[in-house]
Amino acid sequence: MVNLIGPKGIKMIGGIHKRVQGGSLSTNEKDEAKNSILEREWKRFCRAENFDLAGRRSFLQYEAAVANSLPPDGGCMVWAARVPAPMGENTLRFQLLSMQQLDDDYNGPTTAAGRFWHLGIEYEQATGRVANYAILPGNINAGRFPQRKHVIVPASEIRHIFIPEEIEQTREVPWLLPGITTIHQLNEYEKAHWVKKRNAANTLGFIKRPPADVAPAGTLPNEAPDPGELTTADLIARSSAGQYIELADGEEIETPDLGGDDNQYPEVVRTMLRRFAAALSLSYATLSRDFTQMNWATLRQAVLEDRDYYRSTQGIIIQQFHQWVYELWLDDSVVQGVLPIRLFGDYLVNPDPYLTPGWQPRSWKWVDPLKETKALIEARKGRLETLAGQIAETTGEDLETVVAQLAYEEKLLQEAGLGSLCRDSGSGTDEGSTGSGSSP
Numbered sequence: 010m011v012n013l014i015g016p017k018g019i020k021m022i023g024g025i026h027k028r029v030q031g032g033s034l035s036t037n038e039k040d041e042a043k044n045s046i047l048e049r050e051w052k053r054f055c056r057a058e059n060f061d062l063a064g065r066r067s068f069l070q071y072e073a074a075v076a077n078s079l080p081p082d083g084g085c086m087v088w089a090a091r092v093p094a095p096m097g098e099n100t101l102r103f104q105l106l107s108m109q110q111l112d113d114d115y116n117g118p119t120t121a122a123g124r125f126w127h128l129g130i131e132y133e134q135a136t137g138r139v140a141n142y143a144i145l146p147g148n149i150n151a152g153r154f155p156q157r158k159h160v161i162v163p164a165s166e167i168r169h170i171f172i173p174e175e176i177e178q179t180r181e182v183p184w185l186l187p188g189i190t191t192i193h194q195l196n197e198y199e200k201a202h203w204v205k206k207r208n209a210a211n212t213l214g215f216i217k218r219p220p221a222d223v224a225p226a227g228t229l230p231n232e233a234p235d236p237g238e239l240t241t242a243d244l245i246a247r248s249s250a251g252q253y254i255e256l257a258d259g260e261e262i263e264t265p266d267l268g269g270d271d272n273q274y275p276e277v278v279r280t281m282l283r284r285f286a287a288a289l290s291l292s293y294a295t296l297s298r299d300f301t302q303m304n305w306a307t308l309r310q311a312v313l314e315d316r317d318y319y320r321s322t323q324g325i326i327i328q329q330f331h332q333w334v335y336e337l338w339l340d341d342s343v344v345q346g347v348l349p350i351r352l353f354g355d356y357l358v359n360p361d362p363y364l365t366p367g368w369q370p371r372s373w374k375w376v377d378p379l380k381e382t383k384a385l386i387e388a389r390k391g392r393l394e395t396l397a398g399q400i401a402e403t404t405g406e407d408l409e410t411v412v413a414q415l416a417y418e419e420k421l422l423q424e425a426g427l428g429s430l431c432r433d434s435g436s437g438t439d440e441g442s443t444g445s446g447s448s449p
Contacts, residue, residue: 012319013076015371018069019323019331022367022407023047039409043352047366050347054099054338062090062102068334074105075170075330079322080289082108083181084171086142087330088162089337094345101341103334106167108181112143112159128180129159130169137177139164170329172322188288195281202274290318316373323370331368339363372403 023044026037054060055068066074071087078085086106094100112129119126123134131141143159144167171181185192239247241256256262279299286296292311294303303311342348343356356363375381385403388394397408404411422428 012315012371013322013326014069014072017371018072019327019371020369021048021051021331021335022369022410024366025363028362041409046348046352050342051335051338054342054347059099060103062088062092062104066105071103071105072326072330075326078108078170079172080184083183083186084108084169086111086144087168087170087334088144089166089168089334096346099338099341099345099347101337106144110145112145115143115159130179131161132179139169142167142169168330168333170326172325184289188285191281191284191288195278195285198277198281291315320370327368327370335366336364367407369401369407372401374403 023039025040025043025047027040057067057070058064060066060068060071075085075087085108088104088106090102090104091100092102115126115129117126119131121131121140124131124140125134126132126143129143130139131143132138133140141164142162144162145159169181173179174182241260279293279297279302282297282299283293286293289296292315294300294308294311295315300308339348339356339360343350343353348356353363381403385394385399389396389399400406400408400411419429
């Protein structure tokens with residue numbers, strides 16, 4: 010979850026640009042007035058009391074829940090609901106639904122012409138588009154729909170989040186499924202290994218009693234011991250270090266031989282985890298956190314491949330979940346007057362310029378920031394990368410925000426007589442000694 014969502018979630022960045030005077034075309038200059046209002050109201054909406062139908066989970070918690078649902082369940086569903094609200098407040102709320110709430114037993118023809126039900130989803134036969142979902146009421150909805158087995162919800166209100174891997178795949182597949190047998194075998198192997206180790210450590214010995222026909226004098230064959238008298242086994246179990254235990258007549262202790270250690274446990278576990286990591290399309294190092302058999306080059310290669318995998322998954326989650334939520338919220342906010350009509354009134358006529366916000370996922374850093382910073386500067390000087398791309402990659406911020414903050418800090422320091430904060434990394438002067446406030 011942390012590798013997909015990050016500690017702060019996937020940030021929405023306003024993408025509204027200024028219009029050409031008297032025309033409908035946009036310029037390359039961002040409309041900071043609109044974007045600042047858009048981002049401020051979005052952050053307010055993302056709070057738990059404004060976002061979740063039950064007021065329990067924030068947008069960040071929804072992001073985490075979506076990411077966490079992919080390995081065990083293959084995905085989840087999000088329900089867009091409406092609640093009464095006065096003008097100036099959003100009527101839109103969301104609710105998380107588990108995949109177990111989809112009525113898989115609801116199959117067959119439907120009364121609507123050209124449609125059919127399959128595993129709780131109604132499809133249009135001609136196009137394959139989803140028309141409705143059959144949702145089983147959960148704990149929250151049980152009180153709202155007490156007399157119904159399931160609720161028919163239009164597809165426009167449900168976002169079924171999963172990542173299809175095959176053509177015409179209509180249902181989710183848990184990511185853990187390809188490695189489930191490996192995990193089972195690993196669990197059984199570890200159980201047997203640790204049971205053997207525990208028995209070897211706990212078992213001091215076995216007591217051998219003489220046969221019944223040669224029982225000690227004064228006892229009868231198969232005579233039951235006195236219930237109030239401690240047996241030799243009880244005395245051994247309760248013994249302390251350095252204590253001598255006197256055995257009964259005819260008893261002797263036999264030390265158990267449980268076999269030696271084959272020393273294959275670490276290698277077997279590593280092999281199992283490599284198979285499981287491959288099933289999840291991850292590297293062994295990322296899954297196991299075992300870096301003992303890796304050097305810097307192999308570790309970097311594995312991490313780079315994993316990060317590409319995370320980025321592709323982030324992009325799909327943004328398309329399926331974030332953009333859908335944003336567009337529903339934007340429409341509701343304009344209609345309800347949450348966004349000022351004097352600035353956003355043209356959305357009702359031409360919504361396209363408002364539908365392309367930036368989504369900034371988490372970024373990653375390396376263990377040697379000095380070398381990485383120098384490499385970024387050289388890549389920029391060689392025109393191999395852009396400053397905006399590097400800022401987004403290393404800090405997760407957008408260029409406009411960083412430039413505005415640097416300009417503010419520079420002005421503040423100069424007014425206080427403390428000199429300059431930044432040096433131009435492209436000037437060739439002291440590039441290797443950039444300060445803590447320098448851009449990447």
